[in-house]
Amino acid sequence: MKIIGEKINGTRKRVAQAIAERDAAFIADLAQKQADAGAAWLDVNAGTMPAQEPDDLIWLIDTIQGVVDTPLSLDSANPKALSVAVQAVRKTPLINSISGEAERLEGILPIVAAHNCQVIALAMDGKKIPESSAKRMEVIQGIMAETRKAGVPDSHVYIDPLAMTLSTNVQSATIAFDTMRAVRQEFPEAHLTIGLSNISFGLPARSFVNRYFLALAIQAGLDSAILDPLDREIRAAILTTQLLLGRDPHCLTFIRASRKGAFEKD
Amino acid sequence: MKIIGEKINGTRKRVAQAIAERDAAFIADLAQKQADAGAAWLDVNAGTMPAQEPDDLIWLIDTIQGVVDTPLSLDSANPKALSVAVQAVRKTPLINSISGEAERLEGILPIVAAHNCQVIALAMDGKKIPESSAKRMEVIQGIMAETRKAGVPDSHVYIDPLAMTLSTNVQSATIAFDTMRAVRQEFPEAHLTIGLSNISFGLPARSFVNRYFLALAIQAGLDSAILDPLDREIRAAILTTQLLLGRDPHCLTFIRASRKGAFEKD
Numbered sequence: 001m002k003i004i005g006e007k008i009n010g011t012r013k014r015v016a017q018a019i020a021e022r023d024a025a026f027i028a029d030l031a032q033k034q035a036d037a038g039a040a041w042l043d044v045n046a047g048t049m050p051a052q053e054p055d056d057l058i059w060l061i062d063t064i065q066g067v068v069d070t071p072l073s074l075d076s077a078n079p080k081a082l083s084v085a086v087q088a089v090r091k092t093p094l095i096n097s098i099s100g101e102a103e104r105l106e107g108i109l110p111i112v113a114a115h116n117c118q119v120i121a122l123a124m125d126g127k128k129i130p131e132s133s134a135k136r137m138e139v140i141q142g143i144m145a146e147t148r149k150a151g152v153p154d155s156h157v158y159i160d161p162l163a164m165t166l167s168t169n170v171q172s173a174t175i176a177f178d179t180m181r182a183v184r185q186e187f188p189e190a191h192l193t194i195g196l197s198n199i200s201f202g203l204p205a206r207s208f209v210n211r212y213f214l215a216l217a218i219q220a221g222l223d224s225a226i227l228d229p230l231d232r233e234i235r236a237a238i239l240t241t242q243l244l245l246g247r248d249p250h251c252l253t254f255i256r257a258s259r260k261g262a263f264e265k266d
Numbered sequence: 267m268k269i270i271g272e273k274i275n276g277t278r279k280r281v282a283q284a285i286a287e288r289d290a291a292f293i294a295d296l297a298q299k300q301a302d303a304g305a306a307w308l309d310v311n312a313g314t315m316p317a318q319e320p321d322d323l324i325w326l327i328d329t330i331q332g333v334v335d336t337p338l339s340l341d342s343a344n345p346k347a348l349s350v351a352v353q354a355v356r357k358t359p360l361i362n363s364i365s366g367e368a369e370r371l372e373g374i375l376p377i378v379a380a381h382n383c384q385v386i387a388l389a390m391d392g393k394k395i396p397e398s399s400a401k402r403m404e405v406i407q408g409i410m411a412e413t414r415k416a417g418v419p420d421s422h423v424y425i426d427p428l429a430m431t432l433s434t435n436v437q438s439a440t441i442a443f444d445t446m447r448a449v450r451q452e453f454p455e456a457h458l459t460i461g462l463s464n465i466s467f468g469l470p471a472r473s474f475v476n477r478y479f480l481a482l483a484i485q486a487g488l489d490s491a492i493l494d495p496l497d498r499e500i501r502a503a504i505l506t507t508q509l510l511l512g513r514d515p516h517c518l519t520f521i522r523a524s525r526k527g528a529f530e531k532d
Binding site: 166167170173174177199203205208209212213215216219220236240243244245246248249250251254255258259262263265 | 507
């Protein structure tokens with residue numbers, strides 16, 4: 001289970017402020033903490049207007065790479081910003097993201113292919129998210145046809161089946177789980193990823209919804225996720241689910257984490 | 267998801283003492299609290315020697331039925347105690363349990379059939395628990411042949427796939443999940459149940475193991491479990507998992523439980 005650390009995201013107020021003020025210490029601290037918590041990638045989202053985005057992304061990348069060597073997840077829908085950013089990173093990045101939208105595929109897929117990147121592919125076409133798992137699979141099949149045509153190996157594609165909030169559709173999680181199982185069946189070399197925060201939007205006790213969603217998703221085939229690696233309950237959910245699914249030989253990771261206080265109350 | 271309240275069990279020291287001293291107030295309190303917490307059945311296990319067991323069971327049943335009308339789960343391997351106990355209950359009980367063992371089937375199945383009871387069937391034959399899911403399914407197939415022959419409808423059978431501790435076999439949970447999925451496939455009318463406490467035996471942070479085991483098991487098809495209905499974390503796990511599996515229309519049960527403090531820290 002690989003974690004994409006979500007915290008360096010300019011759509012968050014405090015991060016936006018740090019970007020605007022070029023507060024390198026704040027960003028460096030977020031990078032260091034997420035890397036220490038075991039993030040496999042650090043997501044980098046400048047969250048700024050297209051004209052400003054390349055400069056901001058480069059500043060973020062330089063700042064982060066000044067303290068950690070964790071690979072980055074370049075989070076932008078802007079081909080111009082991405083083509084500048086892939087030149088600035090020291091390690092091959094994950095590109096976040098493409099979708100079934102032709103414009104996005106045409107703009108971003110060549111960058112992914114040229115730099116041998118990994119890429120997140122959202123199961124949506126245009127601005128609408130398909131209601132059913134079957135319709136999402138159609139979109140995913142279309143994307144996979146394009147990534148294959150561009151020479152991107154299936155193993156470099158991280159499919160995000162999308163999980164909308166349960167508060168507007170109580171089947172949101174089951175549609176995501178069904179899509180995950182279908183992807184595992186049809187594209188066994190591809191990976192799965194998901195953003196954790198949407199599922200619980202508008203509900204109380206969001207942390208409970210997020211942590212059990214993650215556990216059930218891992219059982220359905222999820223092997224990476226965009227989340228806060230500093231969240232103790234989320235880390236406990238991952239450790240325990242990996243244990244229960246037989247992926248922790250002799251329970252050693254679980255037992256060691258427990259000794260380090262992973263399951264103690266805050 | 268139906269709960270079999272586990273607390274009135276004479277193998278627990280404090281309960282054994284209450285039985286020995288005929289401390290009705292203690293037992294009545296355990297019964298009332300579990301019923302209030304929504305238990306569908308209350309398990310009743312005298313935990314005493316065969317000669318003493320019928321008397322103790324009858325006292326327990328009378329004591330419990332003095333305060334609640336929740337159906338009982340008569341927990342005994344002793345046909346004599348069970349045949350007395352089924353006469354004493356006001357509502358048709360669940361019998362806990364039969365197994366593939368011929369002696370147990372011959373002694374208990376006629377009681378189940380004669381009184382139209384529901385029955386828990388353990389996926390074991392003799393004293394040994396089969397290592398693989400396939401072997402457990404063989405035992406279950408044998409039991410189902412016997413229950414059908416005795417005229418017990420599949421819908422009255424609660425199959426317990428058995429979950430041994432992960433600390434001696436890290437595949438214990440996946441074997442149980444695989445067995446659950448196979449039962450759902452082959453015996454769609456039958457129910458599934460599980461005892462929650464074994465899986466985490468010998469491990470630290472047992473409560474985490476138990477709660478995520480339950481969530482993953484519900485996703486694998488579990489529809490009842492023997493557990494402590496007063497455990498807040500377990501109740502939160504059930505509420506959240508049911509929500510995520512699309513079984514809580516308009517999220518109402520979850521939202522109401524949240525308003526009542528179900529997700530607050532102790």
